[in-house]
Amino acid sequence: MKKGKSIRIIIAVLTVMSGLVPIVNLLYGSLLPLFLMNKYEVKVTGANLGGVIDGPDGPTVAFMTTKPSFPWITAFFALLTVLGIVYLVVTRSRKSVG
Secondary structure, rough: HHHHHHHHHHHHHHHHHHHHHHHHHHHHHHHHHHHHHHHHHOOHHHHOOOOOOOOOOOOEEEOOOOOOOOHHHHHHHHHHHHHHHHHHHHHHHHHHHO
16 A cells, blocks of 8 residues: 555544544534433533432433533544545545646
């Protein structure tokens, strides 16, 4: 395998992986609270505490009420995704020209 082709494959894989981070953050940070508010009719946006509910004959439930990452981490991975896509498009167009 040529060196250029293996680098393109590595960058393509890293681009896809870094593109998943903003998608997961969007789902977890925005859509999950909306789903919980509509399904269980509770307000989850103003919660500040985490809790564990344990019943003697039921399952244990852990609630996480803080966001998993900062917005700049999501922005960083989104930027990496855009840069990876730009690199792949530019190298493909150079390959077809030359």
